Amino acid sequence: MAQPLRPPSAGRVVAHLGLFVLGAVVGVAGTLVQPAWFPGGLLLALAGEAGLVLGAARVMRSRAGGVVAAAGWLLVVILLTASRPEGDFLFAASAGSYLFLLGGIAVAVICATLGGRRQPDGDPARLGK
Template sequence: MTDRSPMLAQPMRPPSAARVTACLGFFLLGAVVGVAGALVQPAWFPGGLLLALAGEAGAVLGAARVTRGRIGGVAAAAGWMLAVVLLTASRPEGDFLFAAGSGSYLFLLGGIGVAVMCATLAPGRQPDGGPVRLAK
């Protein structure tokens, strides 16, 4: 038995300033991708919808890869969701961005599904150091 404590028993440290800045940047990137997807998906219905969802998946997975953890993907997905939810509300003048149609609903529900899948399937953080065998 060694004196090293397992990784789960170590106290949590606050995130670094660079990590917080990266997460805020990915939040804004997710919001921009959400607005762009909302504008592109009704323009070319089948292709625009697929392009918007692929752009969201790329942003969420890319953010998770850059931060080497799920937090980047979650930040991008949260920015996307906030932007899209704010765009669904109608204005006092009666204007709205999303029409009541199958494309809009597929974009909203499919985008939420893509965000959840990409944020949870992204690789989690691994401990630094050499490779270790568990249970030894």
């Protein structure tokens, strides 16, 4: 019989908030690095995001950790794509910027999916037997 869901502990909520902020920081850093040394900067920015999302999912032992970190990254990157009335922008209309946006979303989905899965404690054998 399935156990009812419990609310998350205070430590887990704080950890998720920290991962969200860390995702935002990685998003800002990736935004600044990706146009600097094309294509090396783009690959470095995507590798940093992949490491964050996969690491967050593994540390939190659930996909939710990866999703929270990816959400922080995505929110900041989307907010930084909007141009300002003064004409300032961080993303030029180039292939590298589009690869960073779309590739970052794809990397986040892949890494969050590969992240930690909940398994019951006990024998590592197949659960169906």
